[in-house]
Amino acid sequence: MLPFMLVAPQIAVTLVFFMWPAAQALYQSFLIQDAFGFKTEFVWFENFQILWADPYYTASFKRTALFSIAVAGLAMSSALVLAAMVDRIIKGVMAYQTMLIWPYAVAPVIAGALWVFMFDPTLGIFAYALNTIGYDWNYKLNGDQAMALVVISATWKQIAYNFLFFVAAIHSIPKSLIEAAAIDGAGPMRRFWTIIFPLITPTTFFLLVVNIVYAFFDTFGIIHAITQGGPAKATEILVYKVYNDGFIGLDLGGSAAQSVILMAIVIVITVIQFRYIERKVEY
């Protein structure tokens, strides 16, 4: 009996708050409720068909893809540059690392609040600077600017994480390889692209997956604080749409169908992570 009692708390929480709700989402995604909530009908895949035919949903899908590629690309490339630079210096490594890692601890919605404040169209310090040089900045009206602002905020928060992993990866490359290349006359740039960069590929792939998951799911707070999906849905990514359609729009079937699609995406990403990446990464 003892082993069952030991796993019981974890399994109870898993069953009640994970499995059961997930099953509910799946079940509800097959139901459509009439406008007054009197009658519920089992409709098989009609909710999914409606979603795929809905231009707002497909647009949100594309927007999420664009958003996560932009965040992953920016956060990873800037972190890699910083990590490569830290590798070059001898003095002050810890000081730089300390100064670079703490945005990890800032909650997404707080990060959003900081950037809203700096880019507020009437008051923000950057908005003022942009308007002074003649650039018409108003993210509350301009969808592209709103997107740029959420991408920058989300990137700002994620650099710390990527930086730590890149530093660890570069640090674990045997120094003899780099010295051998140096003796053969390869300059710093050449050594970076032909030795360091290929050798940290496992970490790069791993971070790519983590960053995409981050952009898909953990950026809710940032978007909720900065744009609420606006203007005109320009920043409404999938996670935000599930929340919006379910809790604000009260379209239960549609929201459940979206949840199911998101679960499918997470499952695919998790499988990729464990199948193809786990084995190649050496820690």
Place this chain on the structure above:
Amino acid sequence: MIENRPFITVLAHFTLILGVFIVAFPIWITFVAATHEAVRMTQVPLPLLPGDQFFVNLKTVLFEGVGGSGAVPVWLMMFNSLIMAMLIALGKITISLLSAFAIVYFRFPFRMGFFWMIFITLMLPVEVRIMPTFEVVSNLGMLNSYWGMTVPLIASATATFMFRQVFLTIPDEMLEAARVDGAGPMRFFWDILIPLSRTNIAALFVILFIYGWNQYLWPLLITTDSGYFTVVMGIKQMLESAEQSPVWNLIMMTALLAMLPPIIVVLSMQKMFVRGLTETEK
């Protein structure tokens, strides 16, 4: 390898300083805003250097809150955040330690079934199952309570896997020695496994405390009683009221207070933090 290329060294420092500047600038602006009067915060351009109202604002925010009468004082929000973060971190660590112990040291029916069930929680982040989970919590009468804010989040596949890895590295001789000395399973757990995984527990605690403190969507959904608002949620409500009365000095003071505890945890336990981050992601 020491290489004498002064230009590159200068370039490296320059890039890093630029990076630090970009990362730190938003925080500096927040700090500056928190030190001025409300009136100064409506005059463009906003200041870049701190004013002298820091303690006045701090007092207002902590004990009166933001948004006029009926506002929740920030000390109460911070208290709620602390309770939530501690319950989530300790809860996750406790139930993961217990289930990892069961899975590694016992042979019992459905062992692998349980293992996979825990694994699956990895694939169901709260964001994708918000509606049905909300219904479950509301049916259980857990809305507006600390339990409702924390229990649905404390299942943890990553923590369970991490403790499983740690337990697997503990040599069997330890177990045998304990058994020879007449220790039962729980005694072995308390007196050998827990002390041996102390550093892992500490590292995990740092990560989970930050995770718990920064929870946003979940408490936002299940608390309507302002007595349970957390400080991370509070910011969002202040931003909404900022449309009418932009008291940015107080809002930014609250933001500063909201990020202080997790930043202190990261900076004071930096080694543990880095370790926890890299280990849980294995």
